[in-house]
Amino acid sequence: MNKKTKIGLFGFGVVGQGLYNILSQTDHFNAEVLKICVKNRHKSRPLPSERFTYDFKEILDDPEINLVVEVISDAREAYHIVTHALRHGKNVVTANKKMVAQNLKELIALQEEFGVSLTYEASSCGSIPIIRTLEEYFDNEPLHSIAGIFNGSSNFILSKIYNENLPYEAALKQAQVLGFAEADPELDVSGMDALNKLCIITAHGFGLAIPPHHIFNSGINNLHALDMAYAKAKGSKIKLLAMAHKVNSEQLIALVIPVMVHPDEDLYTVENEFNAVLVDAMFAGKQLFKGKGAGGFPTGAAILSDVSANFYEYRYTYKKRNNLKHTGNRLKYNPDFDIQVYIRYPQHMNLTAFLPVKDIIETGSDHHQQYVVGKVNLRNLLEQRNTLKQEKVFMMATHTSL
């Protein structure tokens, strides 16, 4: 155990610098950053230029470097770096949720083939140790559901709108200034970022690696004052939730959608850049994990923890996935399920012509907009998501429990 972790770091943005600062501020940490690979030669950096390289091979071919830490934002480049590093026999720590979610099956296979480890605690819910907890603590315990606030930036925006009556654009701007938003904020507010995390968490919690585009996601980018007023009138806040729910032993559903959350629920008090994960397990019952979901230090802390675990030769074993593969367990992802939603759409649109709404309990309209509250099928939502997006439809589930 007296080997030292020598890190090749890719990326030196908010998270990369957060990690670098943590490593230099924490005592007794047996790791150092040997080289930092960045893209832009002309950007001014807070460290001497000899610490940087612009050629990713300089890190992959350096035999002294025994751990690659990847914290760049571009998912395609990250995929390139991570898969090359794994094939070069190097362990990797990444924070790139999009890259991990989109390539999970391949990344699991590469780890097995090359006997290396890829960990990505920082990819999901910032500083909350949710992947490790699902891997190590709930590895043998069947779960009923996992649900939560997985995107700190959109939660920050929703808090500002609800608590301070800020307009959407002003709230988004604040999130960007504070460093909570992704480089492309569309990822946050569309629910895509939460969706990527949901895919990763679902793989560890239920053993199913579902590609993100198979799961319906709806964000907060079309939120109007009208919708917020509706939620407030019902005594609830709007929170953007990611949810995976075992309907029965053979059916798992998953989605990302704004939800009307009521004051007696744990998620009601989760504000600003905080994330929270609710795990409902067969024996442990309901667990809540809450922590900072965005920002350089919380994400850096999660990466630090992966770096530390790497020192102790920790790796994911994907126990739930292996159990599913090697036993007669029939659990499958299947979006054929009705959920009750509030849908607000433009006056000119004939919503029900392409999206069947059942059990309608409420409708309303003003000059430009109308809304309906009723049940829709998740599969229909998936099929019609482009139309819903084009028409700037806003949708929210009326309850946390499905």
Next chain:
Amino acid sequence: MNKKTKIGLFGFGVVGQGLYNILSQTDHFNAEVLKICVKNRHKSRPLPSERFTYDFKEILDDPEINLVVEVISDAREAYHIVTHALRHGKNVVTANKKMVAQNLKELIALQEEFGVSLTYEASSCGSIPIIRTLEEYFDNEPLHSIAGIFNGSSNFILSKIYNENLPYEAALKQAQVLGFAEADPELDVSGMDALNKLCIITAHGFGLAIPPHHIFNSGINNLHALDMAYAKAKGSKIKLLAMAHKVNSEQLIALVIPVMVHPDEDLYTVENEFNAVLVDAMFAGKQLFKGKGAGGFPTGAAILSDVSANFYEYRYTYKKRNNLKHTGNRLKYNPDFDIQVYIRYPQHMNLTAFLPVKDIIETGSDHHQQYVVGKVNLRNLLEQRNTLKQEKVFMMATHTSL
């Protein structure tokens, strides 16, 4: 990894039966209970008598048994069983917080000497994976504080009194009927149970193994309607909290005390048998972990997780403790610290004659009782705890933050 975990189980009460039921209800779990050691030959049991033994050597001497799981309530007997098992080269999983807290230094030394593992996730906060998280996730990150609701039974009682206006005795009775209370409820309501857990958690979170009797604890057993009315008038609930707080790089304080918790705090909404742990870490920031803290299944789930980890040869490495020992870190437990408290005591008692109270901001009295709100020194409280107990004094901190 195809060896099977063969368990010798000590104790078959609520928790032992919970574990047994989980092991027989969960698929794909590579563990079975070979023998169960119990004390009372004449009690009727839900399993055939050949599964039971009354001689603890039958388990310790059985070479087939590779894991001892100890879930009896008597701490002295548990100590006897666990230390013998460790000396016999057997790994042990225990749920006995009192035994672990009182003998932690010796138990750590035994693990090192005999190359065996002792894990005790179930000893602290039921189903919340707090020890594992401190060991593995926060192993290299300095913490500012750990605080929380560590005793499900007393939290249940406080919830019933606050929310349903139940008298103390009736609430305690309900906790006992529901199986949330320890065999001896005095352990719960006096804060002793929470204190034992605090000692264990402090060892993993800060590296200091403090014997329980060095830490001040005050419980809810002397709670009057008067005290509850005072807290309600200030807009707060009373929660029994355990807290360890780093005052500076050289001083750690720790205590168990009822606290006035305000509506904007996370712990305000933690009700009934739920436990919660707040961790404030240097980089990750504030984290909340909330889950069921009492009952056979939640505790069984935590034991199950230890059993599963044992299969993967997991053991605690006490990293923070080793860091403290091998570096120049000067952090020490030192109760010389003032906290602001509400103290309610009998009319006849001359409180300040033996307990100095500074910065008094409020006093009051009725025919039999009087109260004072001011600052007291933790060291004085420790010295006077027998007198406080004899006089049935009730005390609560006015704020969560110290």
